[in-house]
Amino acid sequence: MLFTGIPLEFFLVTSTLMFFIGIYGFITRENIITILMSIELILNSVNINFLAFNRYLYPGQLEGHFFSLFVIAVAAAEAAVAIAIIINIYRRFKSIEVDNVDEMKN
Amino acid sequence: MNFAQFLKTDKLMSADSLILFFIVATVLVGGAILFSTFMAPTSSNPAKFEPYECGIPTKGTTWLQFNVGYYLFAILFLVFDVETVFVFPWAVVMKELGMVAFVEIVIFFFVLVLGLAYAWKKKALVWE
Amino acid sequence: MEAILGNQVMFILFSAMIVMFSILTVTSRRILRAATFLLFVLLSTAGLYFMLNYQFLAAVQITLYAGGIVVLIIFSILLTSHIDHKFDRVPAQKLIMGVIAAGSGIALSLTTLLTYNFVPANQEPISVDMNTIGKSLLNYGDHGFVLPFEVISVLLLAAIVAAVVIAKRKKI
Numbered sequence: 001m002l003f004t005g006i007p008l009e010f011f012l013v014t015s016t017l018m019f020f021i022g023i024y025g026f027i028t029r030e031n032i033i034t035i036l037m038s039i040e041l042i043l044n045s046v047n048i049n050f051l052a053f054n055r056y057l058y059p060g061q062l063e064g065h066f067f068s069l070f071v072i073a074v075a076a077a078e079a080a081v082a083i084a085i086i087i088n089i090y091r092r093f094k095s096i097e098v099d100n101v102d103e104m105k106n
Numbered sequence: 107m108n109f110a111q112f113l114k115t116d117k118l119m120s121a122d123s124l125i126l127f128f129i130v131a132t133v134l135v136g137g138a139i140l141f142s143t144f145m146a147p148t149s150s151n152p153a154k155f156e157p158y159e160c161g162i163p164t165k166g167t168t169w170l171q172f173n174v175g176y177y178l179f180a181i182l183f184l185v186f187d188v189e190t191v192f193v194f195p196w197a198v199v200m201k202e203l204g205m206v207a208f209v210e211i212v213i214f215f216f217v218l219v220l221g222l223a224y225a226w227k228k229k230a231l232v233w234e
Numbered sequence: 235m236e237a238i239l240g241n242q243v244m245f246i247l248f249s250a251m252i253v254m255f256s257i258l259t260v261t262s263r264r265i266l267r268a269a270t271f272l273l274f275v276l277l278s279t280a281g282l283y284f285m286l287n288y289q290f291l292a293a294v295q296i297t298l299y300a301g302g303i304v305v306l307i308i309f310s311i312l313l314t315s316h317i318d319h320k321f322d323r324v325p326a327q328k329l330i331m332g333v334i335a336a337g338s339g340i341a342l343s344l345t346t347l348l349t350y351n352f353v354p355a356n357q358e359p360i361s362v363d364m365n366t367i368g369k370s371l372l373n374y375g376d377h378g379f380v381l382p383f384e385v386i387s388v389l390l391l392a393a394i395v396a397a398v399v400i401a402k403r404k405k406i
Contacts, residue, residue: 021257
């Protein structure tokens with residue numbers, strides 16, 4: 001067993017730090033792509049939580065495992081669509097800073 | 107445990123071997139870089155920083171923006187990457203589950219092929 | 235005993251890499267570097283998955299996240315940004331708000347989870363090999379995941395259509 005000797009709390013502390021670093025980036029960043037990267041950090045920390053809970057608390061089931069798998073797949077589709085939107089915004093406004101993109105129609 | 111004993115145990119994925127891997131990788135790469143930094147003779151003159159020894163100097167930056175059309179190929183790659191992830195577990199148990207698994211994967215493929223057909227019909231796969 | 239120490243060393247290495255590179259991802263002022271640091275975070279996360287003995291998911295993490303999503307993000311950076319561009323420093327007010335939000339969130343979550351007593355369920359651990367994963371994924375009975383499996387394909391269809399519509403528009 002690779003995970004013997006590591007309490008569950010270790011994983012939770014790591015993912016908590018990662019989650020709130022993502023929140024910090026989400027608040028302070030101006031560029032849409034870096035905001036998207038902060039969201040990826042948040043999604044990843046949640047995945048770590050799912051897997052750690054599944055392994056430590058319910059080792060006989062696979063729900064957390066599959067939830068993470070689908071979260072990753074949805075994150076891929078989400079990134080694809082988000083970047084499509086970013087490219088469209090760039091064409092329209094020649095900029096991807098959120099402060100410049102404040103009108104729906106011009 | 108000394109190194110000889112360590113090699114005899116067949117714990118392929120144990121943490122000890124991972125640590126050993128990290129140490130060896132760091133020492134090898136870092137050692138090579140340090141060695142060349144100290145041993146190589148250094149000299150510098152302006153001609154060394156020219157991109158070509160002869161010919162005309164380059165104009166402008168080397169950074170140019172890609173055509174948006176390439177983005178489509180990146181996204182198609184990502185979509186079929188996700189597909190691979192889901193098809194692989196199916197392929198492992200296909201023989202055991204038989205017809206049921208086959209029907210499930212046919213539905214899965216059908217929906218994705220619809221997307222590919224749409225891209226094809228819109229001439230999105232033509233390399234311009 | 236030695237194995238336990240080794241596990242802990244590896245875990246601390248991975249989580250230190252995660253935290254360090256996460257901070258660099260959200261603070262780096264060059265966007266391409268931020269993307270590279272994000273790649274390192276995702277790879278270290280795959281290391282944690284390996285430590286939890288979820289090998290398939292770690293492989294998925296590497297192929298999809300590190301190999302797919304990061305490539306797409308770097309692609310969009312190349313399309314929309316300039317390599318010499320450096321972000322402005324974060325304004326002090328925004329910085330303080332961000333630090334307060336993140337810091338209070340961390341304090342609240344950590345006090346909650348460190349005082350809570352987690353009780354493991356009394357279950358026999360099952361091995362998560364490819365056979366088990368494949369059977370649960372295609373199972374339509376209890377503890378089966380065939381419906382999300384099929385719905386994912388519809389989601390991917392939507393992503394393809396969105397990409398085609400946006401990329402084929404002639405005007406740039």
